[in-house]
Amino acid sequence: MDLPGLDSLEIDGRTILVRADLNVPLEDGGVTDDHRIVSSIPVIHQIRDRGGRVVVCSHLGRPNGRDPALSMAPVTTRLGELGGFPVTQIDGVAGPEVTAAAAAVDRDTVAVLENTRFESGETSNDPVLARGLADLAEGFVLDAFGSAHRAHASTVGVAELLPSAAGPLLAAEVAALSRLLTDPPRPYVVVLGGAKVADKLGVMLHLLPRVDRMVIGGGMCFTLLAATGIEVGTSLVDADRVADVGALLEEHGDKIVLPTDVVVADRFAEDADHRIVSVDAIGAGEMGLDIGPATIDRFVAEVIPAGSVFWNGPMGVFEWEAFRPGTAAMADAVAECPGFTVVGGGDSVAAIRMLGRDHEVGHVSTGGGAGLEMLEGAELPGVSVLERTMRS
Numbered sequence: 001m002d003l004p005g006l007d008s009l010e011i012d013g014r015t016i017l018v019r020a021d022l023n024v025p026l027e028d029g030g031v032t033d034d035h036r037i038v039s040s041i042p043v044i045h046q047i048r049d050r051g052g053r054v055v056v057c058s059h060l061g062r063p064n065g066r067d068p069a070l071s072m073a074p075v076t077t078r079l080g081e082l083g084g085f086p087v088t089q090i091d092g093v094a095g096p097e098v099t100a101a102a103a104a105v106d107r108d109t110v111a112v113l114e115n116t117r118f119e120s121g122e123t124s125n126d127p128v129l130a131r132g133l134a135d136l137a138e139g140f141v142l143d144a145f146g147s148a149h150r151a152h153a154s155t156v157g158v159a160e161l162l163p164s165a166a167g168p169l170l171a172a173e174v175a176a177l178s179r180l181l182t183d184p185p186r187p188y189v190v191v192l193g194g195a196k197v198a199d200k201l202g203v204m205l206h207l208l209p210r211v212d213r214m215v216i217g218g219g220m221c222f223t224l225l226a227a228t229g230i231e232v233g234t235s236l237v238d239a240d241r242v243a244d245v246g247a248l249l250e251e252h253g254d255k256i257v258l259p260t261d262v263v264v265a266d267r268f269a270e271d272a273d274h275r276i277v278s279v280d281a282i283g284a285g286e287m288g289l290d291i292g293p294a295t296i297d298r299f300v301a302e303v304i305p306a307g308s309v310f311w312n313g314p315m316g317v318f319e320w321e322a323f324r325p326g327t328a329a330m331a332d333a334v335a336e337c338p339g340f341t342v343v344g345g346g347d348s349v350a351a352i353r354m355l356g357r358d359h360e361v362g363h364v365s366t367g368g369g370a371g372l373e374m375l376e377g378a379e380l381p382g383v384s385v386l387e388r389t390m391r392s
Contacts, residue, residue, distance in 0.1 A: 002387075003165075003166040003170070003171055003174060003383065003386050003387065004164070004165045004166060004386060004389060005165055005166055005171060006043075006046055006047070006050075006141065006165055006167070006168070008163075008165050009139045009141070009163055009164075009165045010138075010139065010163070011047055011051060011052035011139065012050055012051035012052065013051055013052075014052055014053070014137075014138040014139055015052070015053040015054075015055060015102075015137040015138055015139075016053065016054055016055070016137055016139045016140070016141055017055050017056075017057065017133060017136055017137035017139070017140045017158065017162070018040075018043055018044065018047070018054055018055070018056045018057070018140075018141045018143060018167065019057055019058065019140070019141070019142045019143065019144045019147070019154050019155055020043070020056050020057070020058045020143055020144055020167075021036050021039070021040065021058060021143070021144035021145065021146040021147055021169075021366055021367070022037060022040060022058035022060065022072070022075045022079070023036065023058060023060050023061065023146065023147075024036050024060070024075060026060075026069075026070075026074060026075075029074055030074055031074055031078045033350065034078055034082060035349070035353065035366070036146070036366055037075065037078055037079055037082055038082055039169055039366050040056075040079070040143065040169070041079070041082060041083045042168055042169070043143045043167040043168055043169065044056070044083060044085070044110060045083070045085075046168065047141070048085065048108075048110075052139075053105075053107045054110045054111070055102055055110075055111045055112075055136050055137055056079075056110060056111070056112045056113065057113040057116050057133065057154050058072065058075070058112075058113075058115075058116065058144065059115060059116045059117040059122065059147065059152075060072055060075065060115045060117070061115075061117070062117065063115060063117050063118060065118065065120070066118045067115075067118070070115055070117075071114065071115060072089060072112055072113070072114055072115050073089050075112070076088075076089045076112040079110070079112065080110075083110070085108075085109075085110055086106070086108060086109040086110065087109065087110045087111075087112055088105055088110075088112070089112050089114070090102055090105075090111050090112065090113050090114065091114055092113070092114050093113050093114050093115070093116055093118060093119045093122075093129070093132070093133070094113075094119065094129055094132025094133050094135070094136070095132055098113070098132070098136070099132070099135050099136055102136050113136075116152070116153070116154045119153075121153055122152050122154060123150070123152055124153075125151050125152055125153050125156055125157045126153055126157070127153075127157060129153040129157065130153040130154075130157025130158045130160070130161060131161060133153060133154060133158040134158050134161035134162050137162060138162070138163075139162055139163045139164070139165070140158050140159055140161075140162040140163070140164040140165070141164070141165050141166070141167045142155060142159060142164065142165075142166060142167060142170055142386060143166070143168070143169045143170050144169075144170070144382075145170045145173035145174070145365070145366055145367040145370050145371075146366050146367035146368070146369070146370055147367075147370070147382065148170065148367065148370050148380045148381070148382030148383050149367075149369060149370040149373045149374075149378070149380045149381065149382070150381065150382070151381035151382075155381065155382040155385075156381050156382060156385045159385045159386065159389065160385060163389075164385070164389045165386070165389075166386050170382075170383075172363065173363075173365055173366070173367060173370075173371070174374075174383060176342050176362070176363040176365070177342070177344075177365070177371055177374045177375060179308075179340065180308060180310055180340075180342060180375065181210075181375065181377075184210075184307070184340065185307030185308045185339055185340055186212060186307045186308070187212035187213065187305070187306050187307055187308075188210065188211045188212050188213075188306065188307065188308040188309075189211065189212060189213045189214075189215060189302050189306040189308070189309050189310075190203075190207055190211050190213070190214045190215070190309075190310045190311075190312075191214075191215045191216075191217075191299070191303065191309065191310070191311040191312070191313075191330060191334070192204070192214065192215070192216050192217075192218070192220065192311075192312055192313050193216070193217045193218025193219075193220065193221075193311075193312070193313030193314045193315050193316075193327075193330075193348070194218045194219065194220055194312070194313030194314060194345065194347060194348075195218065195219040195220065195236060196219065196220060196236075196238055197220045197223045197224070197238045197241045197244075197245055198238055198240075198241055199220075199372075200220060200312070200313070200372070201241060201244060201245075202373075202376040202378075203312075203372050203375050203376050204245075204248060205248070205376075206375060206376045206377050207375060208248065208251075208252040208255060211255060212255065212306075213255055213256075213257055213302050213306075214252075214255055214256050214257065215257045215299050215302050216256060216257065216258055216259075217259060217291045217295070217313075217314075217315035217316070217326060217330075218313050218314055218315055218316065219235070219236040219288075220236075220238075220313070221258055221259055221288075221291075222235035222236055222237050223236075223237050223238045223241055223242060223245055224245045224249065224256070224258055225258060225259070225279055226242055227242045227243075227245045227246035227249055228246075228249065228258075230279055230280055230282075231280075231282060231284070232279075232282050232288065233264065233282040233283055233284055233285060233286040233287055233288075234284075234285060234286065234287040235282065235286075235287045236287070257299065257302060258279075259279055259288075259291045259292065259295040260278065260279055260292070260294050260295050260298065261276055261277060261278050261279060261291070261292030261293065261294045261295050262276070262277065262279055262282065262288040262289075262290065262291055262292050262295070263275070263276055263288065263290040263291070263292055263316065263322070263323060263326075264276075264277055264282055264283065264286040264287060264288050264289065265286065265287060265289050265322075265323075266285060266286060267287075268287060268289070268317075270320040270322070272289075272322075274289065274322055274323070276293065277292070289316050289317045289320075289322075289323040290315060290316025290317065290322075290323040290324070290325060290326045290327075291315045291316060291326035292326075293325075295326070296325065296326055296329045296330075299315075299326075299329070299330060299333070300329055300330075300332075300333040303330070303333040303334060303337055304333055304336060304337055305337075306337055306339045307339040307340065308339055308340045308341075309334055309337055309339060309340070309341045309342070310342045310343075310344065310375070311330065311334050311341075311343045311344070311348055312343075312344045312345040312348055312368070312371070312372065313345055313347060313348055314326075314327040314330075314347050314348055314351050315327045315329075315330050318347075318351045318354075327348075327355075328351075328355055331351060331352045331355045331357045332355075332357060334352070334357070334361060335352070335357035335360035335361060336360075340362050341362040341363070342361070342362060342363045342364075342365060343358070343361050343363070343364050343365065344364075344365035344368060344371040344372070345365070345368040345371070345372070346368045349364055349366075349368075352364070
């Protein structure tokens, strides 16, 4: 998939609006995970190195109107600390006062707008808000893959009004996931985990005809196990999806690899009593919180020799040490696989970073929902608008 890159934009002496993905977790007024901030810095440096002036916009959380707890201020501070360039926060998103404030910022200083979702017109792709954003700059760069699946004013609306390009992060994301959709190196193994089948059903439907193996752990595996008739105690089961996954098992059962043993606990708690059991020996009052050692061996044996691997979702409640081994083993296997490897999804990215193996993976995606939608075969509005820009 070809997208217009930074080289397609006139940058020297111009102001460039960058839509970054700075949607990071906050706690007590500070940033608790700055991975997305770090990922947004290269495009800013590239524009500044070419003589451009940078205005950055992003959403943060899901505010209902203006919410001081979701202000971009702590993100702006962290961006300056990590980027090594001067930054300033502008108290607004668009409008005459914002335009004037942005124009008054020193050209060497990166200006960061307030949370775009403070404006009601952001999520509806309001043309007035899009025009207000466009008035801030002479070019636009979309580098927020995590928001590219949303037709918002700051992703699509403004791109239709300014000369626009894909930033390096967005381009890398699209290239990596496109490789998994078009003739991936074989064998192609997809590893899925996380809590709910509903979140992954679309990607399962789209990828099962294309993969060699689909390895499934995490909370979602219990819905599939239930579909085979296994009693899974109080484990998480998406009852509305049992029939759907049953049909998938009927059609693609030779490709789907499910756990044979799991770690169960008597309650959902970090200090809960737990034991390892076969999947057909889960007690009525027990819940599965991780995959077991035999399953780990089987899953690792599928991943290590793979030509391509896509991993989305942890194998268990990895935040708690007792239920971390499955996810840790998967992180190790993906890191040690010599093939083309991609890790996507907030929890699996958090896990592999926590375990220190993220730098040993071919590509670590910043866009969970967007990545899944792309692998489902869905059109991403933020990507499509850039393709139209290139053709026009």
